[in-house]
Amino acid sequence: MTAKPLILTTALLGLALVTTASYTLAKPGVKMVYGAPESKVSSVPYKGAYVEGGDVVTALPEIKKVPNAKTHHVRMDMTHRMVEIDDGVMLEGWTFGDSIPGPTIHVRQGDKVVFTMTNRSGDDATVTFPMPHSIDFHSAMVNPLDKYRTIGAGQTITFEWTANYPGVFMYHCGTPMLLHHMIMGMYGTVVVDPVGGYPDKVDREYVIVQSELYTKPKDPANPNVLVSDVESAKRKSPSHVLFNGRINQLVNNPLKAKPGERVRLYVMNVGPTDTSSFHIVGTIFDKVYLDGNPSNLLRGMQTVLLGSSNGAVVEFVVPETGKYAIVDHEFADASLGAVGFIDATDGKGPKVSH
Numbered sequence: 313m314t315a316k317p318l319i320l321t322t323a324l325l326g327l328a329l330v331t332t333a334s335y336t337l338a339k340p341g342v343k344m345v346y347g348a349p350e351s352k353v354s355s356v357p358y359k360g361a362y363v364e365g366g367d368v369v370t371a372l373p374e375i376k377k378v379p380n381a382k383t384h385h386v387r388m389d390m391t392h393r394m395v396e397i398d399d400g401v402m403l404e405g406w407t408f409g410d411s412i413p414g415p416t417i418h419v420r421q422g423d424k425v426v427f428t429m430t431n432r433s434g435d436d437a438t439v440t441f442p443m444p445h446s447i448d449f450h451s452a453m454v455n456p457l458d459k460y461r462t463i464g465a466g467q468t469i470t471f472e473w474t475a476n477y478p479g480v481f482m483y484h485c486g487t488p489m490l491l492h493h494m495i496m497g498m499y500g501t502v503v504v505d506p507v508g509g510y511p512d513k514v515d516r517e518y519v520i521v522q523s524e525l526y527t528k529p530k531d532p533a534n535p536n537v538l539v540s541d542v543e544s545a546k547r548k549s550p551s552h553v554l555f556n557g558r559i560n561q562l563v564n565n566p567l568k569a570k571p572g573e574r575v576r577l578y579v580m581n582v583g584p585t586d587t588s589s590f591h592i593v594g595t596i597f598d599k600v601y602l603d604g605n606p607s608n609l610l611r612g613m614q615t616v617l618l619g620s621s622n623g624a625v626v627e628f629v630v631p632e633t634g635k636y637a638i639v640d641h642e643f644a645d646a647s648l649g650a651v652g653f654i655d656a657t658d659g660k661g662p663k664v665s666h
């Protein structure tokens with residue numbers, strides 16, 4: 313008598329598990345797209361804006377609502393320039409979109425990105441010499457030999473990719489010596505919203521990128537002009553570990569929130585070599601989605617461990633008025649600069665010394 317209902321229950325349970333597990337494939341309107349038409353490379357001169365894409369492309373820590381279009385045209389040119397990493401301290405850098413880290417690209421699962429990039433490393437002859445570069449999107453599923461090919465100074469590449477998976481992904485230059493191109497500053501983040509968005513409503517959203525710098529003075533007599541040092545990068549001995557590319561960036565410009573608010577951080581550890589034990593003093597991460605995929609849910613986390621190129625969506629409630637330190641809980645890294653703040657004091661409340 314009980315055999316049939318038992319079988320039925322088991323079958324229904326199985327169906328429920330399958331339905332839950334395969335949500336990325338089963339979401340209506342989302343079709344996995346593998347590969348894309350061949351990339352196009354040209355040598356037509358381009359002198360326009362370094363970054364194009366409207367609300368799809370933002371500077372750290374900002375992120376905007378994805379426009380409704382299903383196809384997004386994004387440009388991020390590669391430049392060589394002096395980048396200020398502290399008041400009066402300049403680093404010779406190589407960039408995407410003329411900043412270190414590069415801008416954040418924000419699209420929706422299933423959207424197509426038509427990406428264009430001009431290698432303008434020859435535009436400013438005062439900073440190193442022109443170099444070949446490329447881009448590798450961890451958010452894409454395409455032939456690297458084609459789409460991630462290296463282009464020379466003055467060349468432009470255009471290719472497209474479809475955001476099959478939701479998440480927080482890295483992009484970076486993939487041209488050898490890769491470690492050198494990475495420590496020069498060629499990295500950034502792609503955020504892909506799941507269809508329908510992440511499950512919870514939040515009051516604030518910010519993007520945080522953790523990166524290591526390996527620097528030495530260009531001229532020992534002038535400590536304020538730095539260049540990257542491949543040897544210390546090979547020894548895994550960073551001079552700085554930064555949030556959002558600048559020394560004390562999130563200390564001097566804390567991320568604003570209010571008591572009781574739910575905050576979502578899109579956190580990306582670009583490395584290039586080190587892990588991040590991402591932690592916020594005074595709260596607990598209510599939900600963590602590893603690599604930003606809603607299927608990879610962890611609850612009640614004190615710290616989230618991010619390998620080089622791992623991302624996460626981190627959500628928490630600001631419990632009361634206060635100032636909450638953001639740290640890499642690997643304290644050698646915190647002491648090299650991986651510190652910032654969530655400021656929920658509204659200009660009032662207890663002061664914090666650091």
Ligand code: CU
Nearest residue numbers: 445485487493
């Ligand atoms: Cu490069």
Ligand code: CU
Nearest residue numbers: 448450484621
């Ligand atoms: Cu990579």
